[in-house]
Amino acid sequence: MSVAFAKKAWAIMASKISGDKAQQPVISMAELGARLAARRAELALPELPRNVGRRRTASKRALLKAIEDAGGKW
Amino acid sequence: MPPDATYPYRPEFVAALQVFARVSEAMVERGLPRPILVGGAAAEFYSVSALTTGDFDICTMFQPELEEELQRFGFVHPGGAGQMLKGLVHPGLKLGFEVVSGSVMDGKVDPAHIRLVEPIGETALFRIISVEDLIADRMGQYASGTAKDRFEQARLLLQLHPNAELDYLERRIREESMGDYGIEDLRR
Numbered sequence: 001m002s003v004a005f006a007k008k009a010w011a012i013m014a015s016k017i018s019g020d021k022a023q024q025p026v027i028s029m030a031e032l033g034a035r036l037a038a039r040r041a042e043l044a045l046p047e048l049p050r051n052v053g054r055r056r057t058a059s060k061r062a063l064l065k066a067i068e069d070a071g072g073k074w
Numbered sequence: 075m076p077p078d079a080t081y082p083y084r085p086e087f088v089a090a091l092q093v094f095a096r097v098s099e100a101m102v103e104r105g106l107p108r109p110i111l112v113g114g115a116a117a118e119f120y121s122v123s124a125l126t127t128g129d130f131d132i133c134t135m136f137q138p139e140l141e142e143e144l145q146r147f148g149f150v151h152p153g154g155a156g157q158m159l160k161g162l163v164h165p166g167l168k169l170g171f172e173v174v175s176g177s178v179m180d181g182k183v184d185p186a187h188i189r190l191v192e193p194i195g196e197t198a199l200f201r202i203i204s205v206e207d208l209i210a211d212r213m214g215q216y217a218s219g220t221a222k223d224r225f226e227q228a229r230l231l232l233q234l235h236p237n238a239e240l241d242y243l244e245r246r247i248r249e250e251s252m253g254d255y256g257i258e259d260l261r262r
Contacts (some may be wrong), residue, residue: 034154048125
């Protein structure tokens with residue numbers, strides 16, 4: 001499906017609906033976070049390993065450098 | 075919001091998702107779909123910041139419109155980074171957003187599994203890849219042989235989400251790993 005076709009399909013669909021809020025359940029980040037933190041503590045799960053970064057595109061490497069230049073840590 | 079109200083997530087991660095939700099709401103006000111969060115930031119969301127990231131991968135068919143909205147919310151195209159840089163950086167939040175694709179995982183995800191989230195301290199909503207598709211994504215990268223570290227991410231995500239939809243998860247892992255892996259591989 002081309003991007004242009006997909007955009008047109010979305011525009012037609014969007015004209016028939018009022019938005020996505022009423023169509024599906026909303027996850028509360030606060031509730032999910034509390035539940036996951038309890039689960040993590042219960043299982044004594046370690047920190048997840050960081051991405052090694054071998055698959056990063058040139059654009060991604062440039063973005064991470066720009067974040068570093070702005071004083072951020074990723 | 076009190077200082078510890080973002081716990082167990084990193085405060086800067088919560089701040090980023092609040093902005094992402096407001097940008098998403100602005101897209102809806104333009105009659106466009108909310109962009110979808112994928113990749114490492116989704117892994118941070120589903121792991122309660124056990125995995126941290128400073129760059130946010132986004133899927134949307136409406137990249138120019140999204141970038142307009144991101145700029146309205148203070149994001150900039152960094153100067154001097156060269157033409158390789160497609161993402162935008164927020165100087166205040168010290169993080170970056172990048173549109174990585176028009177569709178999530180080449181359109182292989184079930185649209186009904188895209189989740190809608192209300193961030194901590196915000197009423198605007200954002201969309202995110204499901205934990206099932208995220209685990210499958212990690213396993214696909216692991217199976218490709220170029221990202222061995224993704225296996226532990228997938229395994230721990232499954233441990234954190236025992237209520238994941240297992241039928242869907244099994245199918246998606248098989249699809250992404252070309253049939254080489256399934257849920258049982260993550261439980262060993």
